[in-house]
Amino acid sequence: MRAMFRAMFAIILRETIRFVSQRGRFIASLVRPLVWLVVFAAGFRAALGLSITPPYQTYITYEIYIVPGLCGMVQLFNGMQSSLSLVYDREMGSMRLLLTSPMPRWWLLFSKLLAGTLVSIVQVYAFLLIAGLFGIDFSLLGYLYALPVLILNGLMLGALGLFLSSTIKQLENFAGVMNFVIFPMFFLSTALYPLWKMAEASTLLRDICAFNPFSHAIELLRFALYEQFNGTALVWVIVSLGIFLGASIWGYNPARGKILGR
Amino acid sequence: MNSFGLRVAGLSHHYGSKCALNDISFDIERGNFCALLGPNGAGKSTLYALLCRLISAQQGTIIIDGLDIAKNPRRALAKMGIVFQQPTLDLDLTVQQNLSYFAGLHGLSGKEARLAMGKALDRLSMGERENEKVRALNGGHRRRMEIARALIHNPSVLLLDEATVGLDAQTRREITAHVHALAELDDLTVIWATHLVDEVWPDDRLMILHQGKIIRDGITKEISEGNTLAETFANLTESEDA
Incomplete structure (x- = not known):
């Protein structure tokens, strides 16, 4: 058991060193949501009126509404970037090194996921810090409650x-x-956009949005940032995590013989 | 005590309708060096992927130092050191960070890992370069480092898949000699896959793999029967193709 945690620590340390040495990746991960926040949201502010919907208790500006979504965007891109690096690793051989470790394969994959998630959390808090400088801030407890949600969301998107x-x-x-x-x-x-706004355009679009696990990840975070709990979103995220994780362990099952990229 | 470091019996593998390996069987005694020679596409990489369980065998068994890899994959993998054809070092990490990552993947840490890494660096005479980024090393040093890294967890079987690919002739000779010495001095069972005949020594055990089958298995100089290995290899693979 101790050996398994040593392997997990080694994987997390490797990802952290790589992340720290790739400053460009860190800056890009911040620029993307900031462009949305500063440019896109500013333009939409006038065009879009938002009524009071939970967890908001008053009228809010569009910039405030969009922040949890942009946190989700950071984690979504990070999850996909990890996926890209995995395909690259597989072509270059380092995935082989990982998968020939004598630790359970599911544990290695989970450790890899966790490492990517921790990196994405650093990115999200850095983004929230900058958003705070633009006047979009949350309570200290809100930032704290967001942490377990970010772990869960990061794992789900990474999976x-x-x-x-x-x-x-x-x-x-x-x-x-x-x-x-x-x-x-x-x-x-x-x-x-909130679901009711989507419904104004099309109920089908609204239904697709409501089915999208990413929506629930964002809502879970939105509620947590306002020190509130969204049970439905939590269930959606956990179930999605289970499905994606199961599918990825199946995807990397040696019996499928797909690891060689043939 | 089992005298075989590696035993393969009735191994077959297909990719769809294409047969990559067809009923392969061989044993390699503990502490022996065995060269696996085959042209590109002969099935060497598939055999290696099966030996290190990147993919599961569709048919047949693989026994690593007495352990069936299908039944005890983790214990069998712990007994194996692997050098892949593709480079697997992180170029932006230092030599020490790369070794430390590998040690961690094998459950080593603290004093145990430091000792093993020190031994690996000594083997390479690279103790003073441990804080350099791998990117700063030349191709030969990187390969030697991958070989030393594969031995950190003290395996009993060492698999090398085209380990000298992309290196100059002098470096290839040095690495080939280094691995021969490892088999002899460290009692390692070594299987060395290559498509280059000059990497196989006359007294080596040699298996020639072609079109998914082992077409020769014996001592190199006996297989060559007075000819050069290059001629024998060309004749064998061409006559099989014809």
């Missing part, structure tokens, strides 16, 4: 990335992931 990486044969196919996973998942969620 999705992990599963996708087991199905992508070549690095070149990653562009498809951007088009068919990241964008629909982000735009068809409550990241940018």
Whole structure:
């Protein structure tokens, strides 16, 4: 058991060192949501009126509404970036090194996921810090309650990335992931608009958004930032995590013989 | 006590309808060096992927130092050191960080890991370069480092898949000699896959793999029968193709 935790620590340490040495990746992870916050949200502020919906107890500006969604965006991109690096690792061989460790394969994959999640949490808090400088801040407890949610959301999105990486044969196919996973998942969620606003446009769109696990991840975070609990969202996120994690462990099962990327 | 470091029996593997390995069987005695020679596409990489359980065998058994890899995958993997064809070092991490990561993956830490890493660095005479980034090392040093790293957890079987790919002739000779010495001095069972005949020594045990089958298995100089290995290898693989 001690050996398993040593392996987990080694994996987390490796990801942390890599993250620290890749400053460009850190800056990019912050610039993306900040552009949305400063440019996109400022433009939409005038166009979009938001009524009072939980967890908000008063009228809010669009910038305030969009912040949890942008935190989700940071974690979504990080999850997919991890997936990209896994496909790269597989082509380059370091995935082989990981999978030939004498630790249980599910544990190795989970450790990899956890390492990616911790990196994404640093990115999210850095983004929240900058958002705070723009006047969008939360209570200290809100930041604290967000932590377990960010862990859960990071694991869920990372597990999705992990599963996708087991199905992508070549690095070149990653562009498809951007088009068919990241964008629909982000735009068809409550990241940018609340469900009732979506329903005004189309009930079908609203239903898709309500089914999207990413919506629930964002709502769970939105509520946590306001020191509130959203049980339905929690169940959705946990169930989605279970499904994605199960699928990725299946994806990396040696009996499937797909690890060689053939 | 089991005298075989590695035993493979009735191993077959298919990718869809394409047969990559067809009923392969061989034993390698503990502490022996065995070269596995085959042209590109012969099935060497598939055999290696099966030996280190990146993929599961569809048919047949693999016994690593007395342990069936299908029944005891984790214990069998702990007895194996593996050097892959693809480079597996993190170029932006230091030599020490790379070794430490690997030690951790094998459950080593603290004093135990430090001792093992020190031994690995001594083997490479690279103690003073442990804080350098791997990117700063030349190709030969990187490969030697991967070999030393594969021995950190004290395995009894060492698998090397085209370990000298991309290196110059002099470095290839040095690495080949280094691995031969490891088998002899450290009582390691070594299986060395290559498609380059000059890496196989006359007294080595040699298996020639072609089109998923072992077409020769014996001592190199006996298989060559007075010819050069290059001629024998060319004749064998061409006649099989014909």
